[in-house]
Each structure stands twice: as C-alpha cells, then as structure tokens.
Amino acid sequence: MVAEAIRGSMDRWDLSTRVQERTGDLLSVQPGRPVELSGPPGYGLTRLGFRMLTAESHIAPVVGVDVRGWMSPKAAWETGIVQERLVFVRCADPQLWPRVTAALVEGIRAVYAEVPVGVRDADLRRLAALARARQMRLVLRPLADQLPSGVAHLRLRAMGVAWEGPDRGHGRLETRKLVLEASGKGASGMVQRIEVEDAGEDAVRVVSGLAVGPSRRAVG
Amino acid sequence: MWCPDWPLGRPDAPSDETVLVIGAPERGASRVVAASPDAYGAGVSLGMARREAEGLCPGATVLDRDLGEETRRFDPIVELLSEIIPRVEVSEPGLVFIPVAGAIRYYGGEEAIVELLGGKLAAAGISHRLGLADGPFAAFWAARTAGETQIVTDTPAFLAQLDVATLGHDDLIATFRWLGVDTLGSLAGLPRDAIASRFGPIGLQAHRLAHGEDRMIDPREIPPEAAVESTFEDPVYSTDQLAFSAKQLAARLIADLRARGAAPYRITVIMEGTDGVVRERVWRSADPFTEAALADRVWWQLRAWTESDRGSQRGIVRLKLDPSDLSDDGRQLSFFVDETSRIEAERAIARIQTLVGPDAVLQAVPQGGRMPSEQVAWHRWGEEATVSRPVGAPWPGATPSPTPALVPPEPPRLEVEWDEGTPVRVRLRARWEPVLTWSGPWRMTGNWWKGEGSVDRYQIVTSAGAFLCTVDASGITHLAGVYD
Numbered sequence: 001m002v003a004e005a006i007r008g009s010m011d012r013w014d015l016s017t018r019v020q021e022r023t024g025d026l027l028s029v030q031p032g033r034p035v036e037l038s039g040p041p042g043y044g045l046t047r048l049g050f051r052m053l054t055a056e057s058h059i060a061p062v063v064g065v066d067v068r069g070w071m072s073p074k075a076a077w078e079t080g081i082v083q084e085r086l087v088f089v090r091c092a093d094p095q096l097w098p099r100v101t102a103a104l105v106e107g108i109r110a111v112y113a114e115v116p117v118g119v120r121d122a123d124l125r126r127l128a129a130l131a132r133a134r135q136m137r138l139v140l141r142p143l144a145d146q147l148p149s150g151v152a153h154l155r156l157r158a159m160g161v162a163w164e165g166p167d168r169g170h171g172r173l174e175t176r177k178l179v180l181e182a183s184g185k186g187a188s189g190m191v192q193r194i195e196v197e198d199a200g201e202d203a204v205r206v207v208s209g210l211a212v213g214p215s216r217r218a219v220g
Numbered sequence: 221m222w223c224p225d226w227p228l229g230r231p232d233a234p235s236d237e238t239v240l241v242i243g244a245p246e247r248g249a250s251r252v253v254a255a256s257p258d259a260y261g262a263g264v265s266l267g268m269a270r271r272e273a274e275g276l277c278p279g280a281t282v283l284d285r286d287l288g289e290e291t292r293r294f295d296p297i298v299e300l301l302s303e304i305i306p307r308v309e310v311s312e313p314g315l316v317f318i319p320v321a322g323a324i325r326y327y328g329g330e331e332a333i334v335e336l337l338g339g340k341l342a343a344a345g346i347s348h349r350l351g352l353a354d355g356p357f358a359a360f361w362a363a364r365t366a367g368e369t370q371i372v373t374d375t376p377a378f379l380a381q382l383d384v385a386t387l388g389h390d391d392l393i394a395t396f397r398w399l400g401v402d403t404l405g406s407l408a409g410l411p412r413d414a415i416a417s418r419f420g421p422i423g424l425q426a427h428r429l430a431h432g433e434d435r436m437i438d439p440r441e442i443p444p445e446a447a448v449e450s451t452f453e454d455p456v457y458s459t460d461q462l463a464f465s466a467k468q469l470a471a472r473l474i475a476d477l478r479a480r481g482a483a484p485y486r487i488t489v490i491m492e493g494t495d496g497v498v499r500e501r502v503w504r505s506a507d508p509f510t511e512a513a514l515a516d517r518v519w520w521q522l523r524a525w526t527e528s529d530r531g532s533q534r535g536i537v538r539l540k541l542d543p544s545d546l547s548d549d550g551r552q553l554s555f556f557v558d559e560t561s562r563i564e565a566e567r568a569i570a571r572i573q574t575l576v577g578p579d580a581v582l583q584a585v586p587q588g589g590r591m592p593s594e595q596v597a598w599h600r601w602g603e604e605a606t607v608s609r610p611v612g613a614p615w616p617g618a619t620p621s622p623t624p625a626l627v628p629p630e631p632p633r634l635e636v637e638w639d640e641g642t643p644v645r646v647r648l649r650a651r652w653e654p655v656l657t658w659s660g661p662w663r664m665t666g667n668w669w670k671g672e673g674s675v676d677r678y679q680i681v682t683s684a685g686a687f688l689c690t691v692d693a694s695g696i697t698h699l700a701g702v703y704d
Contacts, residue, residue: 042685046625046704060561072701073584073596075625083585087601089572090580100575107568109561163681166659169642172620173659173679173686173703
C-alpha cells in the first residue's frame with residue numbers, strides 16, 4: 001500500500017516536472033529561433049519579452065527596439081535584466097525599422113523588438129533569416145495583427161489576463177495570471193495553452209501547462 | 221613590414237591583364253584588397269567597393285581573396301624576418317609587426333635594423349615597405365605612407381597629419397568629417413571627456429590612437445593551463461582533419477579565456493611535425509580574436525606549414541595554441557562576461573546611432589520619484605547619466621511595484637466613466653471595457669509651492685489588462701502606465 005502510494009505520488013511529481021520543463025522551454029528564446037509575442041497591450045507581453053532577454057544580459061548587452069517610446073526600463077530591471085547592459089533604440093519609421101533591427105541582429109546577442117505597422121513581410125522574413133544565420137535571440141512583438149508565416153519559430157499569443165490584489169479600491173496590483181497559446185515549430189507543431197504567473201518582483205514563471213490542443217499546421 | 225598587393229602574387233593571377241582581388245564581404249560590401257598597376261591608373265583604390273572598381277575596369281579579371289594560399293606563400297618571408305628578430309607577429313598575409321625595442325641595442329640603432337631588414341627582403345625579391353614608429357597603429361601607417369622605408373622619430377607629430385579615414389570606422393569618420401574634424405591632429409586637440417561623452421568607447425579608442433597612445437602590449441600573468449593543446453596518436457595529414465582540429469582547439473581556447481574574463485589579442489600557434497621539429501608562429505589582431513577569426517588563422521597557418529616543402533610529407537603530431545598576450549579590456553570584466561560580444565554590440569549600437577540619431581539610442585539609470593515616469597533618468601548611450609533625485613531617499617506615497625512596462629512620456633487622456641467616485645467603464649480605442657476592480661485613489665500632492673495641483677492615482681483592472689491612471693482636480697484622467 002505504502003509503496004503504491006509513493007509510486008503514485010512519484011508519477012504525479014514526474015508528470016508535473018515534465019509539464020514544467022516543457023512549458024518552461026516555451027518561455028525562453030533559443031539562438032536562431034525567433035519568437036513572436038502577439039496580443040493587445042495590457043496582457044503582460046512586454047514584461048515577458050524583457051524576461052526573455054534576462055539570461056543573455058548577464059554576459060552581453062541586450063537591446064529593446066521601442067516603437068512608441070513607451071518601454072519602461074524599470075519594468076525590465078524588475079525581470080532581472082542587468083541595468084547597465086540594457087539599451088533602448090527608438091524607431092517608429094517602418095521604412096527605417098528593418099535596417100535598424102537588421103544592424104542590431106548583426107551585432108547584438110538578444111533583441112526584443114516591437115514591430116511597427118507597415119513593415120513589409122519580405123523585410124520581416126529577411127530579418128528572421130538573418131537572426132537564424134547569426135544564431136542570435138530575437139523576440140518580435142507586432143503592434144498590429146500577427147507576423148506573416150515563416151518568420152517566427154514559436155508564436156505566443158495572449159489569450160487572457162487576470163489580476164490578483166485590488167479589491168474595489170483596497171489593495172494593489174500584485175499577481176498577474178496570463179494565459180498564452182503557443183504554436184509553431186517551437187511548440188512541436190501543436191497548439192498548447194500555458195498559464196504564466198507574474199508576481200512583479202521576480203522573474204515570470206510558469207504555473208502549469210493547461211492543455212494540449214489539437215494538432216494544426218505549423219507556423220514558421 | 222607591409223607588402224603592398226601581396227594577394228596579387230598568387231599563381232593563378234594573370235600577369236598580362238588587369239586584375240582586381242576582392243576580399244570577403246564585410247558589412248554587406250566586398251572591397252578591393254589588391255589591384256594591378258593599370259587598375260590603379262584607372263582610378264581604383266584599396267578599399268573601394270567591388271561594383272565601383274568593376275565599373276572603372278570593366279575588362280578586369282576579378283579574383284576572390286584566398287587567405288590560406290596567401291599565408292602559405294607568406295610564411296617563408298616571416299621565417300626570414302624571424303631569423304633577424306624573433307617574435308615576429310603576423311597580422312595578415314603581407315603585413316607583420318616586428319617588436320624592435322630589444323633589437324635596436326643589439327644591431328646598433330633603428331637605421332641599422334631597417335637597412336638589415338630591407339636588404340634581406342630585397343635580396344629575396346620581395347616588394348615591401350617598412351615603417352618604424354611607436355606602437356602598431358603608427359608603424360602601420362608609417363609603412364603605408366612610406367616610399368620604401370620610413371622611420372618616424374616624432375610619433376604624435378606624424379599621427380597629427382594623418383587623415384581621420386585612417387581610423388577605419390566608416391560611421392565614426394563620417395561624423396568626424398561632419399563636425400569638421402579631418403585629421404588625427406584636430407581630433408587629438410579635442411577634450412577626451414567630451415569625445416568619450418559623445419562617441420562612447422569607440423570614440424575614446426580613436427582619441428587614444430590620435431594621441432599615439434596605441435594599445436601597448438602588457439603581458440598579464442597567464443596560467444600555463446590557459447594554453448590548449450591537441451596530441452594526435454596518428455599523425456594528421458588530411459586538410460579536412462587539420463581544419464577540424466583548428467576549429468576545435470580555437471573554440472576551446474576562446475571558451476577557457478572567456479571564463480577568465482579575458483580576450484586574446486595575440487596567439488602563438490605551435491605545431492610539432494612527425495620529424496620532431498617544433499614550429500611556431502605568432503598571430504596578432506587589432507581586436508580580440510573571435511572563435512571564428514582564430515580558427516581561420518590557425519587553419520591558414522597549418523596549411524602554410526603542411527603545404528610547404530618543409531612540412532608536406534611529415535604530418536602533424538601535436539598542435540598547441542598559446543595566448544601570449546591578453547587584452548587590457550579583459551581585466552575590467554567580471555567573470556563570464558563575453559568580451560567579443562561586448563565589442564560587437566558596441567559597434568552595432570554605434571552604427572544604429574548614425575541611422576536613428578544619438579537621441580534615439582538610450583540607456584537609463586534608476587532615480588527617485590513617486591511616478592514610474594520619474595523613477596528613471598534617461599541618457600544617451602555612451603554618455604554619463606545625470607540623476608536629479610536621489611534613489612536612496614524616502615519617497616512616501618511612491619507608486620507600488622510592479623512597475624507598468626509601458627510608460628508614456630507624455631500621459632495621454634484616458635476616457636473613464638465614473639459613478640460616485642468609482643470607475644465603471646474605460647474607453648480603449650473604439651470600445652468601452654467594464655472595470656472589473658480597482659485600487660486607489662492614492663493622493664499625490666505635487667509641488668504645490670510651484671502651483672502644481674494634487675492628483676489621485678488609480679490602478680484600474682479590466683478584462684483587457686490593468687492601467688495606472690491619474691485624475692487631476694478638474695476630473696480629467698490621464699494614462700500614466702500600462703501593466704503590459
């Protein structure tokens with residue numbers, strides 16, 4: 001009886017660990033495998049994008065390409081990015097943006113870039129090819145719609161957000177739970193849903209892998 | 221010592237035709253690295269873009285540069301120079317740096333050394349130029365601008381008359397010219413702190429070069445285990461195997477040095493053949509070697525040794541890479557910092573500055589304040605930050621964390637519908653979102669003595685996310701941040 005109980009507990013622990021490992025991979029950006037973060041502002045994707053630069057900022061400079069001029073360095077530092085290695089490049093011109101981002105891809109190891117409206121699909125594909133060739137980490141955040149297919153290795157789409165803390169005037173924002181839908185080659189060609197908890201003070205972390213959706217055509 | 225047009229000496233270059241030798245693409249452009257005299261007569265110059273050169277010489281034979289082959293031909297010359305002065309440093313085939321400080325006393329003066337080296341090279345039929353100056357940068361340009369030999373006695377004065385184009389950094393040169401700085405002398409006359417503030421580390425390096433303060437070789441204590449070595453039980457003859465060994469060993473060395481926070485400027489390649497003879501060659505680079513650059517040089521050197529008459533039949537039993545000089549930059553780094561990435565990143569960011577302007581390439585430092593927009597001090601990349609409010613001071617009533625990830629510099633108006641002091645709906649673009657919950661108001665009195673009114677802060681939560689907003693005394697709401 002005891003042995004069975006322990007085995008059952010170990011199996012549940014093992015399953016939980018596997019889920020954590022798999023979903024944890026979905027929240028990191030691999031060299032040469034661009035990630036797309038899509039969803040409206042307010043869902044927590046900027047923080048997620050910053051979080052993806054954190055590890056790289058400990059060994060080399062990282063860059064945020066800021067289209068609106070709204071990115072907050074303090075929020076980036078809260079995710080663990082090294083303060084003196086974070087550089088912001090402001091560029092809202094869709095004609096200039098591909099050149100600027102390509103020049104960054106040539107020399108920077110990790111870039112989080114907002115994509116302005118009006119950038120041509122061909123430029124985005126060339127940029128993704130360059131990131132693959134240079135084996136750098138690129139996170140793209142389109143400000144309108146989604147990126148064309150063939151650009152991102154992994155697409156993370158924000159499906160919903162819920163906050164804990166405020167209560168009709170009392171309390172304050174404390175913890176955000178964000179539901180993401182992962183698709184593309186980086187998600188093994190399947191659509192997966194994951195829930196991410198963000199307590200603000202430390203790194204964003206995965207709470208659970210919720211469900212694995214039906215297999216669809218791969219993106220990227 | 222510089223051999224102009226060394227790439228032209230390759231066996232497959234036709235001697236009776238116009239020839240252009242083109243280097244590997246760099247920053248998106250292939251450039252001329254050598255040309256035959258009639259091409260120069262037609263207006264071609266070294267460093268010219270391939271398309272432009274082909275336009276000037278439409279019938280020219282265009283050859284791609286083969287650095288491995290050039291190294292093979294150049295190796296005997298390095299051997300010849302090493303017989304006179306040891307520790308010759310190869311920068312690329314056709315260009316070597318020779319440290320002469322000790323040799324001056326031995327041979328009895330600078331003129332004697334130059335005469336001796338020139339005589340040996342002339343006897344071997346090598347077209348060459350010799351430049352003698354303080355530091356590699358000045359010596360290189362002394363050789364480039366020499367008729368045949370040039371001994372520079374006053375290095376700062378020599379550098380002062382050189383054009384800023386000698387710095388070799390296109391974006392930086394364009395900016396210097398735009399500012400009216402055309403020579404290294406005029407650059408050296410500018411205050412160093414102003415240059416450092418405006419151009420960052422790249423500008424600082426340029427200013428040092430203009431002053432004649434070249435990077436001095438400053439040997440640092442290198443633990444013996446920093447050198448990496450491969451011993452082959454079966455001698456290696458195949459070029460593929462040699463290329464693989466070179467790449468593997470270069471990767472090991474760079475990774476080991478990176479872990480020590482150092483980057484090599486100079487590497488000694490040591491090879492032992494099956495005949496028991498140990499050969500070694502020193503390679504140097506203006507920038508710290510990257511893994512790929514080092515692997516290339518080791519491979520060229522191995523090819524030169526194995527394909528020459530002296531090594532072809534013997535094979536290699538041992539290969540060693542010894543970092544004999546590490547960069548000063550490496551000392552300033554903490555453990556695990558990637559020096560090469562830092563340099564590449566600085567170049568990329570400097571290039572971006574020329575594309576978008578210095579005001580669009582920014583960094584920030586923390587400072588005190590109550591609103592998220594007040595809590596960071598922005599400054600241009602490469603310049604010193606000015607913090608106007610101490611971060612360590614108490615800031616009662618500061619907006620609590622988490623910080624909104626998006627903070628508009630000029631808070632825009634936000635339409636909020638209120639019902640007896642509680643927010644009910646928020647207009648987001650074209651639609652109204654119901655408020656799920658909120659926190660606040662938190663009153664911020666502001667600088668009342670300057671006429672600023674007080675504002676109330678709210679954190680408003682909707683199904684589309686959370687927002688930080690301020691409501692002033694007249695009831696107008698502004699968006700202060702988006703918790704994105």
